[in-house]
Amino acid sequence: MWTVPLIVGLLLTMADASATATPSGTATVPLEELIPLYAQRQSPPATPPPTEALVKSQLKGRLTADALVVEGHFDVEVLADGRWTQVRLLQLDADSFPGTLPTLEDATVGVVDGHLCLLTRKAGRYAFDVGVSIRSPGAGPERRAQVRFGPHVAPVPLTLEADTSVFTLTEPLPASGGEAYAVYPQQGTLRVGWRAAVAQAAQAQKQQVRPPLEPRITEATASWVSTLEGRATLRVSYALSLDREQPLELALPEGHRLERVTLNAIPVPVTSGDGTLTLKAAPARLGETTGTLEVVLSRELGVFHLSGRLSLALPRVSWPVAELRARAHFPAVFNYRREGGSLEQYESSEGTDAAAAGLPGKALHFRQFLVAASAPTLELGYSVDISGSYFR
Structure with a gap:
């Protein structure tokens, strides 16, 4: 094996100031020994950043x-x-x-x-x-x-x-x-x-105390439906305005029988004495000020004759009623005329007839405003309708 003599100059700088300087000189190193030494040389350290972030x-x-x-x-x-x-x-x-x-x-x-x-x-x-x-x-x-x-x-x-x-x-x-x-x-x-x-x-922080709401009935709707044999059903719906539980009394018209009472669409038991219903009305939901009351009554009017007179009445309510609208569906073979009572007859602007309302008979419309501590009444006279007959 042959070697190539090399003259290598090495200059080393020491970091420690107290250390002595490395003497300079020359040395002859075989090539097979120089290559590993060259590979092991240290690269200069990287400069650190001036700040971390x-x-x-x-x-x-x-x-x-x-x-x-x-x-x-x-x-x-x-x-x-x-x-x-x-x-x-x-x-x-x-x-x-x-x-x-x-x-x-x-x-x-x-x-x-x-x-x-x-x-x-x-x-x-x-x-x-x-x-x-x-x-x-x-x-x-x-x-x-x-x-x-x-x-x-x-x-x-x-x-x-x-x-x-x-x-x-x-x-x-x-x-x-x-x-x-x-x-x-x-x-x-x-x-x-x-x-x-x-x-x-x-x-x-001050609790807002709302003054109590005076209970009243903003609107009431009633409907009479009668057969030719005189079996009549009276249905009355009341729109209640109240903010808490309140007592309510209804005096039933004479001759009527109570069939059903629902408060906010829920059947409720009621106490009755001498034809007077006593119940406790409440809003439909907590925090609301509205409710609904429905009363269903029945009565025997008697057999219709060729002519006659009908005396009708609605329950008397202990709360004031702002507006009352009533509708009567009686046999269509008769003509009807208002002869008295507190309910006034009017022509319905809705244009609903008996067929549109889904109820049989001839439809008559009545109303009354500002009802307080009284029972609305109606007197009707009737006679056979011969307008379509041959003999007149």
């Missing part, structure tokens, strides 16, 4: 009765790579509580040693949002909260949204448009003081 931030806040809620947007550029980097964003005191924390790829955001931090071991840009609630310590109308920045974040102003009709800021702040105010940091800390508006707070 750069942070840009934006903060928005809003007030509650006893806390300042801060929503922050952070844009972090991590420069160090291949080792763990901790970027401290906000300092959390005992009354500070993190809310929404993001989920990032190759990084995590959490609380470490009293700071809200970004942790990663990979260089790159990380943009995310976080939420922090800062509760005001103590009690009373005066409230204070502060936001302290971490060592890696440059202090920035806080855009505060505060409804001045609900909250009063304890120190004047420059307005930034609408109900937003700018809070500038002082010595690296954002401080906010506020209190609830006294008038608004007292009004909100």
Whole structure:
């Protein structure tokens, strides 16, 4: 085996100032020994970044009765790579509580040693949002909260949204448009003081007591349906206006028999004495002011003759009735004429006849307004309708 003599000059520089300089000279090294030495040479160390990370931030806040809620947007550029980097964003005191924390790829955001931090071991840009609630310590109308920045974040102003009709800021702040105010940091800390508006707070805490609603019946509808043999059914529906349970009495017309009573579409038992029904009416649902009551009665009018007279009446209600509309469906072979009573006959503007209403017989329409403590009545005379007969 042959060797090629080489003249290699080596210059070594020592980092330690106290060490002596390496003497210079020449040496002859075989090629097979030089190649491994050349491969094992050390590359110069990489220059570390001037800082581990750069942070840009934006903060928005809003007030509650006893806390300042801060929503922050952070844009972090991590420069160090291949080792763990901790970027401290906000300092959390005992009354500070993190809310929404993001989920990032190759990084995590959490609380470490009293700071809200970004942790990663990979260089790159990380943009995310976080939420922090800062509760005001103590009690009373005066409230204070502060936001302290971490060592890696440059202090920035806080855009505060505060409804001045609900909250009063304890120190004047420059307005930034609408109900937003700018809070500038002082010595690296954002401080906010506020209190609830006294008038608004007292009004909100005061229980609103609504005066009791006078019970009444806004509208009542009644219908008589009779066969030629004189079996008649009376159905009366009442639209109730009330805000709590109220007693209600109905006096049945003479000669009528009670078939059914429903309150808000639910059958209810009632007590009857001397033809008087006593029940407790209530709104259909809690908090509402309306209800419905329906009463079904039956009566024998007697057999219809060639002519005659009908005496009709409705129940007397203990509540005032604003408007009452009644409809009678009697055999179509007779002509009917109003002869008396409190109910007035009118021509229906709805144009409904017996067939349209789904009830047999000839339809007659009556009404009465402002009924109070009385039983509406109607007197009808009838005679055979010979208008279509041959002999007249």
